[in-house]
Amino acid sequence: MEERRIKKVFIRFSKQMGCKPIVLEEIVILRNRGLSNIEIAEEAGISRNTVANYLEKMRRMQEEQVAELLSLIGMMHAKRREMSRLLEEME
Numbered sequence: 752m753e754e755r756r757i758k759k760v761f762i763r764f765s766k767q768m769g770c771k772p773i774v775l776e777e778i779v780i781l782r783n784r785g786l787s788n789i790e791i792a793e794e795a796g797i798s799r800n801t802v803a804n805y806l807e808k809m810r811r812m813q814e815e816q817v818a819e820l821l822s823l824i825g826m827m828h829a830k831r832r833e834m835s836r837l838l839e840e841m842e
Contacts, residue, residue, distance in 0.1 A: 761823040
């Protein structure tokens with residue numbers, strides 16, 4: 752799936768959840784790194800309540816939806832890493 756389409760699907764998915772895409776992405780990434788709600792809030796510059804609300808929305812999602820969300824975020828990060836690698840090679 753091309754990068755633009757991945758982002759478009761992720762943004763639509765996030766909005767359906769009632770979440771800001773950039774905040775949702777950061778919370779998922781930081782949670783995946785093992786950070787607590789407090790640590791995520793501090794790292795992301797958002798309130799603990801926002802972190803808790805977003806994670807609660809994810810808990811209410813069906814398993815397939817969570818898998819799709821994680822897959823989209825994984826694809827976006829893979830594309831970013833690929834782009835960074837290409838830029839480094841050009842230097």
